[in-house]
Every structure is written in C-alpha cells, then in structure tokens.
Amino acid sequence: MNNDKEIRNINDADELVRQGEFILDVREPLEYEIGHISSAQNIPLGELERRLAEVPKDRKIYVYCQRGSRSQKAADILKQNSFEAVNLENGFASYNQTSDDAGSGHKKTRLDPDRMKIEASGLQCPGPLIKVNSAMEQLNSGEQMEIIVTDFGFSTDVEAWAKKSGNTILRNERTGDKLSVVLQKNNPQTIKNSEGHQMVETKDGATMVVFSGDMDKALASFIIAAGAKSMGKEVTMFFTFWGLNVIKDPKAPVKNKKGLDKAFSMMMPKSASKLPISNMNMFGLGQKMIKYVMQKKKVDALSEMIKKADELGVKMVACTMSMDIMAIDSDELLPNVNFGGVGTYLGDTENANLNLFI
Structure with a gap:
C-alpha cells in the first residue's frame, strides 16, 4: 500500500506491535519514560535527521508522538529521505486513555x-x-x-x-x-530500589517559565532555549498567562467568542509577530524600529527563533489553567505545543540545573 494514502490511528498500535512492525516514538526522553507503546524505539524529533542511520530502510516506519503533530513532521522527514513512513494519528495521549497494555506505562x-x-x-x-x-x-x-x-x-x-x-x-x-x-x-x-540498582541522579536540563508577553523578553527566552538545547540540554519552556501570546499560531482559525472571552481576544496580540516590546514601545513604533535593527544586524526574528527551537526539539508546554483564564483555545496555539500544568513543569525541573523565570 502506498504510504501517502495509508491512514493509521494510534489505536492500531497494539495490532502493529503484534505484527512486529517498526514503531518510532519521536517524543522527548522524559515523555517516553513516563509511558510508551511496547517495543517502540525512541528518537526525539529534534535528533531524527542526524540519527537516520538508526532507522531501518527496508521496513515501513510507523511514527507517533503525544498528539500527532510532531510525528507528522517526523514522517515527512523520513519520506524526504526515502523511507516509507506512516503517521499514527491522534498520538499517545489518545492511546494512553484507551489502552491497558503494559507497554503504555499503565499496569493491568x-x-x-x-x-x-x-x-x-x-x-x-x-x-x-x-x-x-x-x-x-x-x-x-x-x-x-x-x-x-x-x-x-x-x-x-x-x-x-x-x-x-x-x-x-x-x-x-x-x-x-x-x-x-x-x-x-x-x-x-x-x-526506592525495586530492582536492586542504585539510582544516580544527573541533572543536565534547562527549564524556564515564560510569563512575559513582551517581544524582547520572549526573544531572549528562545535564544537561551536554543543555546541550551544546542549544548546538549533537554529544554522545557512553560508558557503561562501573557506568555501564551508568544506561541499563538498566526494561521489559527478565527474563533467566534462572546463576552469577556471576546474582549480578551481583541486586546491581546494575535501572534509572536504582533507582540509589543517592554520599553519604548511607543504605540508599536518601537517594535517596528527594533525589528528593523534586528534585520540589519542579521538577528533572527522571534518567529524564526520559535521555528528553530521547535526544530531543535525544545519542549514547549502551554499552561492549561492560564489558557482557560485568558480565553485561549488549544487550536489557537502552534501545532507542536504540548499542554500541561505545574506538575508537568516541576517534573521536568527535577532533571534541570538551570531554571529561569522570564
């Protein structure tokens, strides 16, 4: 079957495991450790292109992530490199909710x-x-x-x-x-020690809370995130309150909101390219000036930095509590954004030796 036409859902995963198919998990290692499909191999999306040698070319590759967007990008990368790849739609979040298989991380x-x-x-x-x-x-x-x-x-x-x-x-x-x-x-x-092994803790991650909705502060956070990821750190960015405006999708459909939700949406920036700067904004003039200076100095725009961070495999998490308060729906955010709360963020900080609040 031509893999461009083949459509498979994450709920087909158990059948694929029984058939001995090659399943690729492109989430971050922490997500994989929390729970994964039995026999799935883990190569994070940001590392896929340089680790293609680990993927068999003589087999069809079934790819999944948490919700389906990263795996679609991974499947596209594999196809561009002459692999036969199929995205498992909806992602592990859906599988996690319906499967009792031991490989999912939930015991029978x-x-x-x-x-x-x-x-x-x-x-x-x-x-x-x-x-x-x-x-x-x-x-x-x-x-x-x-x-x-x-x-x-x-x-x-x-x-x-x-x-x-x-x-x-x-x-x-x-x-x-x-x-x-x-x-x-x-x-x-x-x-403490169910298998008799001694656990040695190594902390080499970076986490940051992006609270500000200012363009210059958001740019600084992505510069740090991209730099940390490039140095081998696992990076999590947790966007909350005004910071959610940084990860809005400019291509998101227009939502028909009412009341306070509509007022919030009208007053807030539509995407990263519309964010004000923290000082000398001057009703938007300052923002245009700094963009011009950045272009002349060959500094990447914020939207480009977000794209690069995503390609590197930086984990971006939107605070669901803040989304509710700010009247922001999940489909208004960039497609590769994950969703969680303070527990998700604090879980990642356990493995971090760099924590920032921006």
Whole structure:
C-alpha cells in the first residue's frame, strides 16, 4: 500500500506491535519514560535527521508522538529521505486513555470497586494535584483512588507526579469534557530500589517559565532555549498567562467568542509577530524600529527563533489553567505545543540545573 494514502490511528498500535512492525516514538526522553507503546524505539524529533542511520530502510516506519503533530513532521522527514513512513494519528495521549497494555506505562491491575473517589471538576491547576497528594497520604499500600477532573492538562501532570512519587496509574482516560484517573499507592520501601540498582541522579536540563508577553523578553527566552538545547540540554519552556501570546499560531482559525472571552481576544496580540516590546514601545513604533535593527544586524526574528527551537526539539508546554483564564483555545496555539500544568513543569525541573523565570 502506498504510504501517502495509508491512514493509521494510534489505536492500531497494539495490532502493529503484534505484527512486529517498526514503531518510532519521536517524543522527548522524559515523555517516553513516563509511558510508551511496547517495543517502540525512541528518537526525539529534534535528533531524527542526524540519527537516520538508526532507522531501518527496508521496513515501513510507523511514527507517533503525544498528539500527532510532531510525528507528522517526523514522517515527512523520513519520506524526504526515502523511507516509507506512516503517521499514527491522534498520538499517545489518545492511546494512553484507551489502552491497558503494559507497554503504555499503565499496569493491568483490577480496579477496586470500593476505591476512594474524588470529584474535582472545575478545579484548576494545581488544585487536582494537591487533592491527589492529600488523598494518597490517607491510603495504605495497595489501595486505590480515582479523581475526576475537567482540566485536560492534568493528564500529563499526574503522569509526571506518579513517576516522581513512585505510585502507579491504572487508568488515565478522557471521556467528553472530563478526565478520570485511577491511581494505586505503592509501598515506599519497594519504590526506592525495586530492582536492586542504585539510582544516580544527573541533572543536565534547562527549564524556564515564560510569563512575559513582551517581544524582547520572549526573544531572549528562545535564544537561551536554543543555546541550551544546542549544548546538549533537554529544554522545557512553560508558557503561562501573557506568555501564551508568544506561541499563538498566526494561521489559527478565527474563533467566534462572546463576552469577556471576546474582549480578551481583541486586546491581546494575535501572534509572536504582533507582540509589543517592554520599553519604548511607543504605540508599536518601537517594535517596528527594533525589528528593523534586528534585520540589519542579521538577528533572527522571534518567529524564526520559535521555528528553530521547535526544530531543535525544545519542549514547549502551554499552561492549561492560564489558557482557560485568558480565553485561549488549544487550536489557537502552534501545532507542536504540548499542554500541561505545574506538575508537568516541576517534573521536568527535577532533571534541570538551570531554571529561569522570564
């Protein structure tokens, strides 16, 4: 079958595993460690072109990421290099919600019908994580709890929290506008060293909170991010509040919003190219001046820096709580942006020796 016409969904992954197909995970190593499809090989998108020798040319390559956008780009790169590649649409986030396979990172364990149940619908980040942490302290080893939330960023937050705390996620499933997560408490003594190996912690990552919506500050953050990634660091940029304007997609469809949501949208910049500068903006004149100077001095524009950072494999995470407050929908942001909350960010800071707030 011609791979340009072949369309496969992430829910076909288990069948592909049984058939012995080659599956490529192009997410970042931390995402892969939290959970992945059984037998999948991990090569981050930013490293793919220089690691093509690790991909077999005599086999069809099935590619996936978290939501499908990075894997589509990876499939295009593979096709340009004469590989036969197919993107698994919708990504691991969808597979994670429907699969009980051990390779997904969720163990096959019977759900306790008498498990503790917590309703946290409408509660914003970090509220659900606080509730989970508090509930876990009340449980004995082996006992289970379920929490229902409406913040879809909690899906990745709780994965990072469970990995850090050593507890087990039995279900992480989204139905309609609600997310159901079932966790099991593990014995802290078995968490420490279940395989008899000593864990040696190495911190060589970089994380930054991008709070500002000023063009010059955003440019500085991407310069640092690209530089850190080029030096071999795993980089996470967490965009919150005004910083969300930095990662808006200029090609996003126009949204028909009402009330305060419409007012917020009208007052905020439409994309990175429309951001003001922090000093001497002069109703937009200063922004045009600095763009002119940057062009003359051969300094990349902010939009170009964002593109380069993405190509390098810099992980960009949009704060879902801030998105709700600022009336920004997920399809208004750049396609390769991930979604999460404070738990996602703090999970990455555990492996970082550089943390910035911009």
